[in-house]
Amino acid sequence: MPEALRLVVFDVDGTLVDSRAHIVEAMEDAFTGLGIAPPTRAAVLHGVGLSLPELMAQLVPDQPLHIQAALADGYKSASFARHVAGGDGAKAIFFPGIRDVLDQLRADDFTLMATATGMSRRGLDRIIEQHGLEGYFQSTQVADTHPSKPHPSMLFAALGDTGVVPRNAVMIGDTSYDMMMAKAAGTHAIGVTWGNHPPEYLADADVIVDTTDELMTALATWIEDLA
Template identity: 50%
Template sequence: MSDLRLVIFDVDGTLVDSQAEIVAAMTAAFAAEALVLPDRQRLLSIVGLSLDVAMARLCPDEPPDRHPRLVQAYKDAYMDLRGADGKGELSPLYPGARAALDALAGQDNTLLAVATGKSRRGLDKILERHGLRGMFHSEQVADDHPSKPNPSMILTALNETGTDARAAVMIGDTTFDMDMGRAAGVRTIGVAWGYHDADSLRPDLLIDDFADLLPAIDQLTGSRP
């Protein structure tokens, strides 16, 4: 039986603080369609969902054919914010994120994965800008899966890495991440610094700082490097 364990990260609100870019891109998308922009709290409440699902939630009374236009306008605005060289507005890593990733990557029995509502293009730009290419053994993006909380992303990551659900943990900041983890049969760690109220997460463990992440993973997977 393999002794490998899989640590799966959400991106927005967990590894990177992307709220400034998300709100700016949403503002541009809604302006392009001459729609009233939802308030900031509502905008951040949909972070983690695939864009098509997110726009339908934000604009339930709009005709369905308007949602794809909002999605495309959002994508265009997001790329414009970064500029032609991809080095414009930047979603910074949260304090301690890089150190935690480096520590986990240095463990022989630990594999890393990403399960994100970002597109492949969006994730690639984040990984490149922060020097994280090659860090993750499995990269699951919204282009290839149903939206969270469907467990497809996690189940695919488990299959790609050959790890057992009992030796895996999902780390995220939203109820979508926690529900996805539970649906896939993996343990969950909620982070208190993200975009959903920490009290709403109901994870197996909740952490307030990246310094607490490695002990939490050890506790839930029952293994140490």
């Protein structure tokens, strides 16, 4: 029998790119713009991965919905302004070894790739263009058109786009929301420790890795187990 296709789905912020400083600074801009004390860095990073309405509800649960919505809009505006101010030279920064991981997986004829990210379509498209990743991902799922993680909608859409069954798919992410989403969709889950949540928050992962070398080893083991 021919080898079955498999799908590797990546979170983006905190898994592929290190956007922590940008996120925290844009969040501070949004809050100070409305005269509200900004949340701590730890609180902001703990919520990375959620869609903006859910993140704001988590950061300021006592604020009315219209203020939470205004903060979400303020964050989007501040984030875009910071990107524009950075100019063409302000690229999203890959975590060490990530580009090599993407290149190795792309070279495998039986491996497809996708994204499932809490960022916007505009933000993801910017990263793909900056790093010449056109054609790397067969499905790109973003927060604009899905419920927030950990709802499995993004994974279901990626599976539908590629025709891969859940057993033959793996979600790679840095937060508990990614791991819970994977379990809800019936896929394998690999947690990475270089992002926004510490290892103890990744308890739902099938495997937790500390480096991209360990990630490639974990993927090779998963592929062997599928045979």
